Amino acid sequence: MTSPLRSFTSLYSTTFMMVLAAGLLTTYLGLKLTMMNVPQIWVGGMMSAYYIGLVCGSKVGHKLIAQVGHIRAFVACAGIVTASALGHALIEDLTIWLVLRVLVGMGMMCQYMVLESWLNEQSEPSQRGTVFASYMIVSYLALMAGQGAISLYPDLGLEPLLLIAICFALCIVPIAITRRIHPEPLTPAPLNMKHYWKRAPQALTTIALGSMIVGCFYGLAPAYATAQGIEPQSVALYMTCTIFAGLLAQWPMGKLSDLMPRSRLIRINCGLLGTLVLIIALVPFDAQISLVLTAIFGVLAFTLYPLATALANSRVEQHERVGLSATILVTFGFGASIGPLIASALMQQIGNDMLYGFMSICAFTLVIRLLFINNKQKAEQGSSNDYVMAGGDLVSSPLAASFDPRVNVQSVQNQMINPEDDAFDMVGKEDALEDEPDYTQVTDIDNDEESVAQPLDSSTKSTDK
Secondary structure, eight states, rough: OOOOHHTTTTHHHHHHHHHHHHHHHHHHHHHHHHTOOOHHHHHHHHHHHHHHHHHHHHHHHHHHHHHOHHHHHHHHHHHHHHHHHHHHHHHHOHHHHHHHHHHHHHHHHHHHHHHHHHHHHHHHHGGGHHHHHHHHHHHHHHHHHHHGGGGGGGTTTSSSHHHHHHHHHTTHHHHHHHOOOOOOOOOOOOOOHHHHHHHHHHHHHHHHHHHHHHHHHHHHHHHHHHHOOOOOOHHHHHHHHHHHHHHHHHHHHHHTTTTSSSHHHHHHHHHHHHHHHHHHHHHOOHHHHHHHHHHHHHHHTTEEEEEEHHHTTTOOOOOGHHHHHHHHHHHHHHHHHHHHHHHHHHHHHHHHTHHHHHHHHHHHHHHHHHHHHHHTTSSBOOOOOOOOOOSSSSSSGGGGGSSSSTSSSSHHHHHHHOTOOOOGGGGOGGGTTTTTTOOOOOBBBTOSSOOSOOOGGGGSSOOOO
């Protein structure tokens, strides 16, 4: 059987160049705005605008790909993203920069959807898990490379923007000349967020508050480190250390989640994370110690999203997973867009240490909320589905759930609606639930997992055990 890395070399190469440019652009803007001595609220606003663009792009991307196909949609969006990145060099109006960040987010979400739908359709069912894991590893490595690239240009002139534009332009080449068969046009799946929030309240609450923490880090950590007197080269090391620790933690955290209830593991994770960021906020800054603390932060913060995603997927049936993934995207996007705005406002009013102070508030609030939900549900019986490695920074689109080897692709396709229908217009419609079967929830006071709709088939059990 052909190795996924060899089969999808062109798509992985495209992913690497695209994510490298995106990571470099985010760090560059954070450092540049700090150097310009603008209010912290603008730094948070830039990151929030990017996530707003990601959420909007998930809606626009489906329609665009359905109308013109995958490669044409990708090339069009890459052109828009490249022009938007270069626009930061031509215009210094911060309001225009916010608009450019929204455009970058929208374009990149469409590009993510092209890549992931392509990988999903043309990967063998037996290889889908490996394909997805490889995709996420490439994305993490690209993020780290993007953080490291900023150290090449400590003066933060036009060179970083030129490198960003070059990477965004070059990411078109591998996918444009690939000899692989083009995938079928996308068709969006129905979305009913209220239904999924009822089915997986602990998981989606974790994603909502966890995304605020992750969004704050990516958007404001470079500005925080610079305010502590760290040079741009060291800021790159600070960011890279955090991301690398998060990458290394994915596999062991997944194994740990198979040994104990995930809802309990998430609460422990949040409690440790809240204590850690509170220590970072209160203890005087030290350059050496900060690398150790931020590495531990990466382990705890960047595993919240995949843990919550795995927990959410164990709460729904196979045919609901694409809709669940879209709900996760919207929830993450809103949280990640709100978090940096609140944190930047607190940093501006109180001080830079409020970045981690706000994160501690989010973490402890999450622990309290999860305990409340768990007690209300009387520790309903859980499941032991596989941990799914995933990025905590919206590296993936709603289609990422389809990479899960447990997903029956045919059942997903049967749930698709016509491309001309707007999936997001179905949010909140009551009749979306009329044809849903009734599920009997089972409770077990000795287990603190969420309720399970019904016992999983043997085909959905973990094959690792």
